Amino acid sequence: MDADIENLNAIFYPKSVAIIGASREKGKIGNNIVENLLNGGFNGRIYPINLSGEKVLGIRAYKNIKDVPEEVDLAVIAVPAKITPQVMEECVSKGVYGAIIVSAGFSEIGLEGKKLEEEVLKVARKGGLRIIGPNCQGIINMSANLFAWFGAIPKIKGSVAFITQSGALGGGLISWANEENIGLFNIVVSLGNKCDVDESDLLQYFANEDTIKCLTIYMESVKNGRKFLETARKVSQVKPIVALKAGRSPVGAKAAASHTGAIATSDQIFDSALKQFGVVRAKSIEEMVVYSIALSAGPYARGKNIAIITNAGGPGVIAADECYELGLNLNPFSPATNAKLKELLPSHSSIGNPIDITGDPSPERFKVALEAVLGDDDVDGVVVIVIGPLKGGEEVGKIIYDAKKIYKKPIVVCWLSGEYAGEAPRKLQTEGIPVFKTPEGAVHAMYSLVRYGLYLKVRTEK
């Protein structure tokens, strides 16, 4: 393990955390972070640091990090920008490994702030201390019960590491997942101005993190394009990377520049490089989320021949259109598969691809169709569309779950009419089967599994 990654370990798995600028006042950032650390069940030591030295949320505070009687691995800094260099000096004296600077007022505000940021970085380099931020929202690592973050925190653990240049987007998606009752993220890092730790460092570090199945990046600029692409190339051989790069249009790039102070990268060059290196690029927040859900669930497809099973014609047609649009094949099935389907499904079913098992089917029909197509060597993945009202939703869920376990091919589900579905769709999602509310969502999910699966396959077979 190189020195860089060792320090990142102290940031993501600290034994002790100091919050410099910890506040007793509810609603303040320096209060919310202590609160999140406490509520999240962090079982290392927590040291609030503030000028008064008065307890914060019942925890003993210190006036200066240097007064803390034990070692401090990680410092979260929420003090005004202009005193941050001084605070950093103190962290260095204390032997802190990493700092998360949430304070704003650095390079994003112009020249004066840029100077401060450079000063802060100089101090850190001197002390061998790594920085996340400044101007960020913090980090979350659910495997360490670490919520060094202000704002909403995830209720359910997922297996995505989300590296985001927009802290607000991180917070927004955490809230969204909470509302939907799904586990999406395990790790969230708000990069802020990324004066030190950048997307490439984190990609490399999270590549070895067992809890993480998918690395998802939202970026407006790349700090070091060559380093990023080289890292992405290496990492995507081990784990899927999903990237949403905003600022792809002239107006967007201008907005991005005024947001982060960073100069945007030429979109076209970046795009083709990402493709070449196996990164699955999302063009919208929704695509980013869909791809992340699918790729963290797996397995990846070994080809692009897809089967659609539906109990409603219309949504099947919509899914077929979307497959075509994304270059997924809906081939006819083998004669053997067709014979099986004809034998076992009622005569009014439509046996093509999509297979329409028609409205109000018995769960058994889903089973028959799933087993027939999954057993067909020329089918690489299945999109199942379930539209209620439907008797036996729970049973349909179980059939899908069992089929995936036996056949080890990707299955994604569109379950519309959640009202009637009871807990079945949510249960499936928890069990690692991606479930979406539209046929398009399910097909996009399958697309990412095909995209990345084919990338891995080509690389393996080379």
Added chain:
Amino acid sequence: MDADIENLNAIFYPKSVAIIGASREKGKIGNNIVENLLNGGFNGRIYPINLSGEKVLGIRAYKNIKDVPEEVDLAVIAVPAKITPQVMEECVSKGVYGAIIVSAGFSEIGLEGKKLEEEVLKVARKGGLRIIGPNCQGIINMSANLFAWFGAIPKIKGSVAFITQSGALGGGLISWANEENIGLFNIVVSLGNKCDVDESDLLQYFANEDTIKCLTIYMESVKNGRKFLETARKVSQVKPIVALKAGRSPVGAKAAASHTGAIATSDQIFDSALKQFGVVRAKSIEEMVVYSIALSAGPYARGKNIAIITNAGGPGVIAADECYELGLNLNPFSPATNAKLKELLPSHSSIGNPIDITGDPSPERFKVALEAVLGDDDVDGVVVIVIGPLKGGEEVGKIIYDAKKIYKKPIVVCWLSGEYAGEAPRKLQTEGIPVFKTPEGAVHAMYSLVRYGLYLKVRTEK
């Protein structure tokens, strides 16, 4: 009013409904429809008809529609296909105006079914009776408390009329709106095989319906292309039409043919005709819903110059990209507007387009920014992005609502972090301000308001 529309009136505003094939058995279609009619508060008379003549859900039943002592306006038919012609004969003798045939087993199953369907239609024509279906899920008209429909029914009234060739999609979207707690549809018609009443008849009829602000169509085939386009041309001068046409790809078209038995229309020709006649075409279920929400809220934009106001940089950049993609202009503001913004917003705000009022703003900043850009004659519509955690969410909601009322320009909102928003986003939605969870959703909504607004403007100015 021509004769056709008069009969449609008896279908959508009946004084009495007979359910032929009404069942006592819970879960059967013929039971669920009676249940929905009762629960929906239909205050006309309900006559269950079944072979036993035994009460259904406590209501007196008759063995034959001819035994009903009073007039029957509408018959909902849920009997096996092969006895439907006979039942239709009885309806004609009874003087029924309209029939909704939910039974399947007609042209969608092949030649034999097609013959039955032709027979049914012949009987109807003879008696001057209009048919919706066969092979459909029924109709809903919330203004008449009429739920002649099996499956989920809407909990909250909207102002969209949804005409759908896929009943399952209608049911699915009703459930979706219920889960989201929003009012989307006022009317839903499942067209089924549309042996008689088709999308064009309904467009024409609903054009005069005051409760309806947007006509939304899901179709896989068009029954009579020339009639449809001619109707769309006329109607879209009065009300916006949103159309999702599935089967646009070869595989999709094949699937559509096997679903409804109808031959798909050439997609390219259809597409350009729709554009010419002011129909806003959706390419996915999600776009269809987003456009419908926006166009039923209005007002339409008078140009394509948009302003974005955001309290988070990243989502603002994403929205800017999406505007560019869809051809919406993000022009710089006039010097006067810029001066106003500079005077009234804090110095660390980013005053461009997007306007970034930065994280954790006071509600007042939204007000200042909104009033400045809405007062600018060169701004045709505003996309507001609100990302929590945010103090004063309710107040932000009120500011947006008031601004729309005063300036009468379209405002659409992306409100991410619903967790923190309390009731504000939902309240806004209820008050006619479209609210979405992603910046892309909000920009798509604005796109539809611009698209239709410009169509109307060009037509008016010609």
